[in-house]
Amino acid sequence: MALRLGDGVREAIRAHGVETYPNECCGALIGRDGVVTATLALANMTEEGPRRRFLVRPQDYREAERRASELGAELLGFYHSHPDHPARPSQYDLDHAWPFFSYVIVSVKAGVPEGMTSWRLREDRSAFDAEDLTYAQHHTDSHPAAPLH
Numbered sequence: 072m073a074l075r076l077g078d079g080v081r082e083a084i085r086a087h088g089v090e091t092y093p094n095e096c097c098g099a100l101i102g103r104d105g106v107v108t109a110t111l112a113l114a115n116m117t118e119e120g121p122r123r124r125f126l127v128r129p130q131d132y133r134e135a136e137r138r139a140s141e142l143g144a145e146l147l148g149f150y151h152s153h154p155d156h157p158a159r160p161s162q163y164d165l166d167h168a169w170p171f172f173s174y175v176i177v178s179v180k181a182g183v184p185e186g187m188t189s190w191r192l193r194e195d196r197s198a199f200d201a202e203d204l205t206y207a208q209h210h211t212d213s214h215p216a217a218p219l220h
């Protein structure tokens with residue numbers, strides 16, 4: 072299992088995590104064939120208050136599916152941030168995950184995005200397995216550093 076983030080996707084997830092810090096951000100991963108080409112930010116403020124724990128609600132799911140079909144793509148999974156916690160799924164994440172989706176987690180420490188990981192629920196739902204996460208090189212990052220004189 073592997074997930075590839077297309078151009079700008081990694082940056083969009085990191086920026087969303089910074090924007091909602093110290094609360095969690097949450098969004099959908101849209102694309103096809105294991106390549107994420109678009110993200111959909113899901114509301115940070117819910118009827119229960121700001122998101123403190125990651126939970127995809129039925130309306131989030133419907134919104135994400137609708138957006139994916141508008142783009143002629145598929146819903147590949149969801150991302151969320153872990154403010155001041157490592158990019159590893161919590162027991163709560165495990166208890167609320169669905170099979171067949173990728174779950175990307177970005178750690179945001181003191182407002183600064185750090186590690187990013189991706190996970191898949193095991194078929195028997197007993198645990199998450201890490202999956203390889205690769206990125207398209209964002210063109211603005213790809214300029215070689217200016218030589219020092």
Ligand SMILES: [Zn+2]
Binds near residue numbers: 153
């Ligand atoms: Zn989580």
